[in-house]
Amino acid sequence: MIEQEVTIRNRAGLHTRPAAAIVKLAARYQSEFFIEKDSFQINGKSIIGVMTLAAEQGSKLLIRFDGSDEKEACDAMVELFESGFGEPP
Amino acid sequence: MEQTIKQEVKLKGIPASPGIAIGPVFLFRKHEPIILMRTIAASEVEQEVERLRSAVARSKKELTKVFEFAEQKLGVEQSKIFEAQLLILEDAILFEVVYERLQRERKNAEYLVKDEMEKYHQIMMTSKDEYARERADDLLDVENRILRNLEEQKLISKIEGTHVIISHNLAAADTLIFSRNDVLAYVTELGGATSHMALLARALKIPAVVGIHQLISLIQPDDQVVVDGYSGAVVLNPTAETLRFYEKKKIQYHAFEDALAPLRDLTPETLDGHRVKLAANIELEEELEFIKMQGAEGIGLYRTESLLIGKEIFPSEDEQYEVYHRIAESVFPNHAIIRTFDIGGDKFIAQAMKENNPFLGWRGIRVMLDKPQIFLDQLRAILRASTLKNLAIMLPMVTSIKEVKLGKQLIGQAKDDLRAQKIPFDENLRLGVMIEVPAAAIIADHIAREVNFLSIGTNDLIQYLLAGDRGNEIVSDLFQEFHPAVIRFLRRIIERGKEGHAWVGMCGQMAGDPLATILLVGLGLNEFSVVPTVLPEIKKIIRSIHYTEAQHVAERVLTMQSEDEIKAFLKHLMKHKFPDIPIG
Numbered sequence: 001m002i003e004q005e006v007t008i009r010n011r012a013g014l015h016t017r018p019a020a021a022i023v024k025l026a027a028r029y030q031s032e033f034f035i036e037k038d039s040f041q042i043n044g045k046s047i048i049g050v051m052t053l054a055a056e057q058g059s060k061l062l063i064r065f066d067g068s069d070e071k072e073a074c075d076a077m078v079e080l081f082e083s084g085f086g087e088p089p
Numbered sequence: 090m091e092q093t094i095k096q097e098v099k100l101k102g103i104p105a106s107p108g109i110a111i112g113p114v115f116l117f118r119k120h121e122p123i124i125l126m127r128t129i130a131a132s133e134v135e136q137e138v139e140r141l142r143s144a145v146a147r148s149k150k151e152l153t154k155v156f157e158f159a160e161q162k163l164g165v166e167q168s169k170i171f172e173a174q175l176l177i178l179e180d181a182i183l184f185e186v187v188y189e190r191l192q193r194e195r196k197n198a199e200y201l202v203k204d205e206m207e208k209y210h211q212i213m214m215t216s217k218d219e220y221a222r223e224r225a226d227d228l229l230d231v232e233n234r235i236l237r238n239l240e241e242q243k244l245i246s247k248i249e250g251t252h253v254i255i256s257h258n259l260a261a262a263d264t265l266i267f268s269r270n271d272v273l274a275y276v277t278e279l280g281g282a283t284s285h286m287a288l289l290a291r292a293l294k295i296p297a298v299v300g301i302h303q304l305i306s307l308i309q310p311d312d313q314v315v316v317d318g319y320s321g322a323v324v325l326n327p328t329a330e331t332l333r334f335y336e337k338k339k340i341q342y343h344a345f346e347d348a349l350a351p352l353r354d355l356t357p358e359t360l361d362g363h364r365v366k367l368a369a370n371i372e373l374e375e376e377l378e379f380i381k382m383q384g385a386e387g388i389g390l391y392r393t394e395s396l397l398i399g400k401e402i403f404p405s406e407d408e409q410y411e412v413y414h415r416i417a418e419s420v421f422p423n424h425a426i427i428r429t430f431d432i433g434g435d436k437f438i439a440q441a442m443k444e445n446n447p448f449l450g451w452r453g454i455r456v457m458l459d460k461p462q463i464f465l466d467q468l469r470a471i472l473r474a475s476t477l478k479n480l481a482i483m484l485p486m487v488t489s490i491k492e493v494k495l496g497k498q499l500i501g502q503a504k505d506d507l508r509a510q511k512i513p514f515d516e517n518l519r520l521g522v523m524i525e526v527p528a529a530a531i532i533a534d535h536i537a538r539e540v541n542f543l544s545i546g547t548n549d550l551i552q553y554l555l556a557g558d559r560g561n562e563i564v565s566d567l568f569q570e571f572h573p574a575v576i577r578f579l580r581r582i583i584e585r586g587k588e589g590h591a592w593v594g595m596c597g598q599m600a601g602d603p604l605a606t607i608l609l610v611g612l613g614l615n616e617f618s619v620v621p622t623v624l625p626e627i628k629k630i631i632r633s634i635h636y637t638e639a640q641h642v643a644e645r646v647l648t649m650q651s652e653d654e655i656k657a658f659l660k661h662l663m664k665h666k667f668p669d670i671p672i673g
Contacts, residue, residue: 054218
């Protein structure tokens with residue numbers, strides 16, 4: 001099991017496009033994937049779940065992977081967050 | 090085995106569509122607010138899984154169409170909503186859980202979908218973040234779409250045999266679904282006589298009665314019912330005597346209608362040679378044969394928004410062209426007037442922007458001018474279909490000259506488009522305008538100079554004039570065709586239309602009211618466009634009077650001060666001249 005803290009970098013926050021990107025990326029990996037915000041946890045492979053997070057710019061989230069490919073999955077996801085989902089900062 | 094004789098109950102509603110029907114009831118409930126939880130048998134599970142899969146697949150198909158349409162025609166902002174909804178529909182986890190629970194708990198699909206989605210919905214709705222709250226609406230929309238698709242499958246198989254459909258209310262889309270099955274009649278608790286459902290029922294020649302409150306509480310599943318769409322009477326569990334009475338009435342009315350058939354080929358002309366045009370209002374292509382049978386001189390109003398019923402996106406230019414082309418061919422050499430989409434803006438705006446007062450809001454030509462992409466599709470389609478030179482365009486709910494000029498500009502643009510593509514059309518395509526807003530009535534002379542014809546839409550005009558909603562059965566008494574203000578307005582519109590060298594017709598309900606015919610002829614109306622069922626009656630009246638006489642009637646009526654006085658006068662006149670025409 002791997003945990004990592006990430007920050008929302010882009011101005012618009014976790015709206016539909018980034019949410020879709022997260023879910024699409026997570027689907028590539030076998031590991032279970034959860035996102036936690038202020039002790040509220042959702043399944044990161046569910047777009048509805050990610051949408052409920054409603055995270056704005058600057059918020060800190062905890063991502064958690066559990067499975068055989070957890071390392072690769074986590075690295076990839078961290079990179080996605082760091083890039084601000086390819087959107088303006 | 091002896092069955093308990095059920096009590097006969099006589100009820101009275103507002104007659105909405107003529108005809109008499111006798112048969113078993115079918116109680117139609119739409120959108121059950123409470124989704125009932127059912128346990129299903131182990132053997133049914135596979136079927137239920139399949140039912141859910143196809144409901145989801147259909148929902149995806151629908152949403153994809155809507156998304157693409159929104160992207161192309163409405164812009165990126167509007168389409169984003171549907172993009173989000175499509176993603177929700179494809180949420181891996183949600184459906185994984187639902188299917189798993191289906192197998193394990195053996196509950197029905199509706200319940201499980203609602204239960205699972207409710208959990209997310211709750212969280213989103215109470216979020217402090219606006220984005221999350223908006224997604225809550227999307228979630229609900231997707232949920233309703235899936236539930237509707239689940240239900241629709243059940244609905245269509247349920248109706249076997251012919252029934253009288255009883256419902257609290259019926260949206261236009263519902264009436265269409267039912268009409269594909271054999272329906273004897275419609276009866277609803279809500280509604281006024283000019284509601285959309287009533288219009289459709291008349292078009293489909295299905296008897297209908299509306300406005301019987303508390304009807305549903307009196308109905309039981311196997312009840313028999315008589316529906317009299319002429320008088321508005323509805324009788325539950327009729328006695329043998331009552332049945333005989335209505336069978337007789339049915340025969341009488343058929344005989345009356347048959348007697349009018351020979352009028353078909355005669356011209357609508359008064360005894361002293363004053364000629365008017367007598368055309369038909371239609372909504373559906375299915376009516377084309379019938380209007381010919383009734384002797385219509387073409388179509389005075391084709392309501393194109395009927396092409397939108399039950400659909401989420403506008404039909405393409407090509408799809409529309411096919412329909413308009415068929416109509417043009419069918420009525421040739423007579424003419425057909427095609428009214429551009431007359432819809433409320435609620436088709437385009439998000440939940441959050443719902444108008445408080447849609448009748449006074451964004452609808453009719455206003456919407457089309459704001460959505461030129463969609464408007465141009467329709468204009469090009471009509472132009473393409475105009476090669477037989479028997480079509481005309483009519484613009485709804487015009488309020489100002491500016492709107493007419495903008496409309497003409499767009500028509501000009503559509504013509505340029507087609508010329509560039511070397512597609513033929515009628516260069517002299519006629520243009521007309523609906524006069525249904527009081528302001529337009531008052532400047533009718535100015536408007537008339539810009540167009541070829543005016544058509545008076547009394548349904549809405551009277552609503553706006555008398556401030557009464559025609560669909561609201563509580564104030565349906567306020568809707569008075571014979572209010573002196575209405576008569577004065579009609580006189581004004583007709584005079585001013587002529588000043589501006591436009592002919593003036595009427596496509597509202599009033600044109601088809603036999604009580605109004607002599608008055609309207611006398612006021613100088615050039616064209617009557619009516620529901621095809623009443624065509625022969627109206628023609629009979631026109632052919633039996635002198636124009637000079639009708640003019641005197643109009644002058645008399647214009648001096649009267651109340652609706653009661655006017656109606657009494659006209660009723661007396663009609664009873665005297667046409668004792669066998671049923672005046673309501």
